[in-house]
Amino acid sequence: MTELAPSLVELARRLGIATSYQDWSGQQVLVPEATLVAVLGALGVSAGTEHDRNAALSAHLRSHWARSLPPTIVGRAGTQLRFWVHVTHGAPAEVWLQLEDGTELSGPESRIVQVDNFTPPFDLDGRQVGEASFLLPGDLPLGYHRVHLRSGDHQASAALIVTPDWLGLPEALGARRAWGLATQLYSVRSRRSWGSGDLCDLGDLALWSAWAHGADYLLVNPLHAACLPGPGGRGGRIEPSPYLPTSRRFVNPLYLRVEAIPEYAELPKRGRVRALRDRVQRRAARMDTIDRDGDWAAKCAALQLIHAVPRSAGRELAYGAFRAREGRALDDFATWCALADKHGTDWYEWPKSVRHPDAPGVAAFAAKNAAAVDFHRWLQWQLDEQLAAAQSQAVRAGMALGIMHDLAVGVHPTGADAWALQDALALGVTAGAPPDEFNQLGQDWSQPPWRPDRLDELEYRPFRALIQAVLRHAGGVRIDHIIGLFRLWWIPEGRPPTEGTYVRYDHEAMIGIVALEAQRAGAVVVGEDLGTVEPWVRDYLLLRGLLGTSILWFEKDEATGAPLPAERWREYCLSSVTTHDLPPTAGYLAGDHVQLRESLGLLTRPAEVEQEAAGCERAGWLAELRRVGLLADGEDSPEELILALYRYLGRTPSRLLGVALTDAVGDRRTQNQPGTTDEYPNWRVPLTGPDGRPVLLEELFTDPRAAELLEAVRAVILPAHPC
Numbered sequence: 003m004t005e006l007a008p009s010l011v012e013l014a015r016r017l018g019i020a021t022s023y024q025d026w027s028g029q030q031v032l033v034p035e036a037t038l039v040a041v042l043g044a045l046g047v048s049a050g051t052e053h054d055r056n057a058a059l060s061a062h063l064r065s066h067w068a069r070s071l072p073p074t075i076v077g078r079a080g081t082q083l084r085f086w087v088h089v090t091h092g093a094p095a096e097v098w099l100q101l102e103d104g105t106e107l108s109g110p111e112s113r114i115v116q117v118d119n120f121t122p123p124f125d126l127d128g129r130q131v132g133e134a135s136f137l138l139p140g141d142l143p144l145g146y147h148r149v150h151l152r153s154g155d156h157q158a159s160a161a162l163i164v165t166p167d168w169l170g171l172p173e174a175l176g177a178r179r180a181w182g183l184a185t186q187l188y189s190v191r192s193r194r195s196w197g198s199g200d201l202c203d204l205g206d207l208a209l210w211s212a213w214a215h216g217a218d219y220l221l222v223n224p225l226h227a228a229c230l231p232g233p234g235g236r237g238g239r240i241e242p243s244p245y246l247p248t249s250r251r252f253v254n255p256l257y258l259r260v261e262a263i264p265e266y267a268e269l270p271k272r273g274r275v276r277a278l279r280d281r282v283q284r285r286a287a288r289m290d291t292i293d294r295d296g297d298w299a300a301k302c303a304a305l306q307l308i309h310a311v312p313r314s315a316g317r318e319l320a321y322g323a324f325r326a327r328e329g330r331a332l333d334d335f336a337t338w339c340a341l342a343d344k345h346g347t348d349w350y351e352w353p354k355s356v357r358h359p360d361a362p363g364v365a366a367f368a369a370k371n372a373a374a375v376d377f378h379r380w381l382q383w384q385l386d387e388q389l390a391a392a393q394s395q396a397v398r399a400g401m402a403l404g405i406m407h408d409l410a411v412g413v414h415p416t417g418a419d420a421w422a423l424q425d426a427l428a429l430g431v432t433a434g435a436p437p438d439e440f441n442q443l444g445q446d447w448s449q450p451p452w453r454p455d456r457l458d459e460l461e462y463r464p465f466r467a468l469i470q471a472v473l474r475h476a477g478g479v480r481i482d483h484i485i486g487l488f489r490l491w492w493i494p495e496g497r498p499p500t501e502g503t504y505v506r507y508d509h510e511a512m513i514g515i516v517a518l519e520a521q522r523a524g525a526v527v528v529g530e531d532l533g534t535v536e537p538w539v540r541d542y543l544l545l546r547g548l549l550g551t552s553i554l555w556f557e558k559d560e561a562t563g564a565p566l567p568a569e570r571w572r573e574y575c576l577s578s579v580t581t582h583d584l585p586p587t588a589g590y591l592a593g594d595h596v597q598l599r600e601s602l603g604l605l606t607r608p609a610e611v612e613q614e615a616a617g618c619e620r621a622g623w624l625a626e627l628r629r630v631g632l633l634a635d636g637e638d639s640p641e642e643l644i645l646a647l648y649r650y651l652g653r654t655p656s657r658l659l660g661v662a663l664t665d666a667v668g669d670r671r672t673q674n675q676p677g678t679t680d681e682y683p684n685w686r687v688p689l690t691g692p693d694g695r696p697v698l699l700e701e702l703f704t705d706p707r708a709a710e711l712l713e714a715v716r717a718v719i720l721p722a723h724p725c
Contacts, residue, residue: 006035009055014038016062017045018454018506020489026438026534033503040494041503044428045453067124067131070151070158073459076511078167083138084117089153091123091132096152099138099162102145113139138162144518146466161461165514169547171657172477172524174402175218179656181715182219182406183211184578185663186244186673187257188292189689192699195259196279197286197297198688201388202259203699207663208396208405210703215712216720219403219478219526220396221660223582224410225389227252227335229347229417230298240294242685243674245410245482246449248347248417251471252335253385256294260304262391263384265311275304290694291686305384309377324383331422331467334359336378337368338418344371348416359422389475396477403477403526409468411483412449426456426464431492434499438534444491444499445676451490454507466515473523479516480576484529484548487512488539513546528576528658532556550575552656554647555584555619565626568653578660579647585672586664587647588640588692591620594670604677623647640668640692641707645714652718661715666708668692 006021014021019041022032042049047058070088077083089095095116098108107113119135138149147162190199190207204222211217226247228240240256241247247254260266260275269275278300285296313321325332337359338349345352355363368375389405396404412433413419420427427450435445457465472479481487488509493502520527528549531540540550552575557566571577580587585594593616600609624643627633630653632646644665651659664673669690675682688696702708 004035006032006038007052007055009052009059010035010038010049013042013047013049013055013058013062016059017042017047020504020506023436023504025436034501037494037497037501037503040497041431041492041505044431044492044494045455063124064126067126070153070156071149071160074161074163074461074511075149076163076165076508076514077138077142078165078514079142079144080140080167082140084135085138085149086119087134087136087151087153088131089134089151089156091130093132093153095134097136098150099142100148100150101143102147144521163462163511163514163518165518166521166547168545169517169520169527171526171547172403174477174524175526176402179659179719180218180402181659181661181719182217182221182401182403183207183663183666183712184221184582184660185689186223186582186685187225188223188244188294188685189673189687190663190699190702191286191688191696193283194261195699196301197282198256198292198294199699200257200259201385201392202262204257204405205392205395206699207702208392208401209399211712212396212399212401214703215709216400216716217712218401219406219658220401221406221478221480221576222408224250224408224482225253225257226250226410226413227418228254228256228294229342229414230255230302230339231295231343240298241414242292242294242683244408244685246414246447247410247419248338248414249335249419249422250410250413251331251419251468252382253389255305255381255385256298256301258301258305258381258384258388260301260308262388263305263308264317265308265313268311269308275307278304290688290696291683292688294686305381306377309380321380321383324386325379328382332379332382333368333375334422335382335418336375337364338421339378340371340374341367342418343374349421350416357421358424386475393475393477401477405476406478406480406526406528407472407476408480409472409482411447411486412451415448415450420450423464426453426460427451428453428492430495432495433486434491434493434502436491436502436504436534437500444493444502446493446499451486451492451505452507454505458508458511462511462515465512466519469516469519473519473525476523476525478526478528479520480528480530480551481516482530483533484531484543485533485535485539487516488536488542509542513543513548517546517548526658544572544574547574549658552577552654553581553584554579554623554651555590565622567626568630568650569655571654571656573655573657575656576658576660577651577654577656578662579644579651579665580662582673583676586662586669587644588665588668589670589672591640591643592670593617594672598672598675598682599677602675602678602681604675626650641710644668645711648711648715649718652715659715659719661712663689663702666711667697667702667705668707669697670694 011021025031039049048054075085087095097114099112100106115137117135117137121133123130123132142164144164148159149162150159188198190203192203195203208220224244227249229248282300355361393404433449433451434447437444489504489506491502492505493499529543531550559566596612596616599605627646632649671687673687674684691697
């Protein structure tokens with residue numbers, strides 16, 4: 003491969019773009035020039051020629067010196083923080099602080115000290131600009147503050163974010179270990195839900211697992227908003243993947259329980275709503291998959307009827323308070339939904355006058371379609387109330403944490419967040435993953451990534467709002483692919499994933515903001531840190547008090563490939579036997595993952611070779627279970643093996659243990675098969691028993707198989723508990 007021009011290498015370095023990387027096999031790979039040029043273009047930098055690159059380098063340098071302060075200053079509690087200021091060379095520089103609570107610290111009271119900085123001045127269009135450095139005290143309170151600068155008649159300010167040095171586990175959990183259920187909420191249907199699990203089902207599941215079996219949390223799939231066809235509007239099939247949402251800030255209305263909305267009681271003709279629900283339930287009983295489109299069509303019609311019911315004065319106040327709290331972000335989301343009802347869900351195909359939130363036609367459209375916009379705003383209010391109720395029910399039932407939400411990596415490229423936040427996202431590239439042992443062609447997730455430079459300039463406000471939203475009614479959050487807060491694989495539009503490269507983010511800022519918001523919410527943070535990870539990243543997460551993730555099938559001794567002994571597992575992590583990208587444990591033990599991939603044409607080796615490898619893996623774990631005395635000779639039924647595997651988790655030092663709800667009922671069907679879309683009913687599989695018959699929530703509560711597994715896990719967490 004042709005050697006890269008030094009100007010291109012330097013420009014990429016300054017913007018955090020990798021020009022080479024180490025692949026999964028340990029080989030050093032040089033990034034193609036075309037990839038670097040395209041990625042730089044997504045950051046608004048033209049780099050196609052030597053002249054372009056030199057101009058961009060000059061502009062980057064001038065932009066730095068033209069700033070009076072860094073856009074965002076991030077530090078940790080207990081540590082002094084150094085930052086620079088730029089003023090006319092020789093001019094005085096006065097610096098003071100305004101804390102988040104409004105307190106102003108200036109002069110000697112601020113304890114801000116100027117320290118040596120011998121950087122020579124820079125000639126900026128004939129003005130000599132000097133650089134001075136200041137040191138902030140290490141005992142500033144946590145929060146979002148501002149640094150102010152005055153030099154002569156010139157004033158400037160910058161965001162100052164002070165984050166926890168260590169997050170750790172919430173006080174409510176204390177020093178004890180805990181366990182919880184993990185589930186795909188849509189799959190957990192009850193006799194009262196509308197074809198798929200909803201937020202009332204979530205609350206009931208939390209109540210049962212806590213009160214009856216001592217669970218401390220309930221990990222649920224991302225509940226982010228999906229692209230939903232509006233009432234009588236345009237819109238195709240609902241995207242089934244909870245990991246490809248239209249918005250991560252807002253929630254999917256499909257999870258609403260219609261009858262739990264207070265105004266339902268005031269509906270003059272509730273029989274129409276009951277008829278809609280009955281029709282959905284009859285259809286669901288005949289199907290072996292979740293029919294989101296049919297469920298939403300009926301639920302949307304019912305919700306429209308309830309939206310039209312007049313609200314009491316108190317309820318009107320509550321709605322006004324919700325709207326005020328959510329502000330413009332809610333208005334933008336609701337407006338996008340109304341626009342999508344009219345023009346379709348791809349905003350790139352909308353009229354030019356509404357392709358940007360600030361475009362001239364948007365306000366006029368919102369005013370003309372006020373009722374439609376308000377419907378979508380109102381839906382989010384109902385979701386907020388039902389999420390709050392589910393978390394309250396979980397905690398009141400005895401959970402130390404309650405609901406643990408899941409935060410997806412990104413959003414749909416033509417969805418609501420991509421429209422509303424387009425100025426903060428890198429358009430023309432998508433996020434994904436480089437080739438690895440299991441995906442040798444790499445992965446393209448089709449999601450536009452954050453622009454690190456714009457996040458900095460925006461003081462991380464969009465990211466802060468996202469983390470605040472996901473933690474508002476939660477005791478924890480699982481962050482999918484948390485490695486993406488350190489570096490993310492960017493793929494130029496139209497190129498295969500193999501032709502991407504890594505782009506660095508300010509992990510100190512992003513992890514710090516996550517820790518700050520989690521501490522304020524009294525929540526735990528679990529990072530999904532599987533796959534290709536730089537070794538220092540896991541150490542960094544541990545030192546900041548964020549938990550990692552361990553999946554039993556992936557825990558192997560690097561030297562021998564044998565199962566990693568329980569005592570060598572990580573302490574600060576959430577450990578489980580399986581994950582949503584694998585079959586439930588009964589299916590995995592039976593080799594279903596090999597048979598499924600063979601039937602879908604996803605194997606790169608003969609099925610016999612794959613089954614032999616899977617058999618060796620199972621044999622290794624059975625030998626390990628027998629070695630530690632958890633499995634006797636002759637015990638080889640799926641129920642006995644599953645119990646032994648979960649008891650093995652109890653032998654690890656892991657602080658949190660996770661039990662897949664599918665394992666509790668003996669389910670075998672895979673929820674998601676990576677590498678497929680419509681070839682397999684991903685994210686549309688209801689909870690079923692070993693016989694393939696759907697298991698309703700009410701049946702789960704009296705299922706002896708589920709009770710046995712949950713009590714086994716409870717016993718390894720708390721060996722003795724009251725009867």
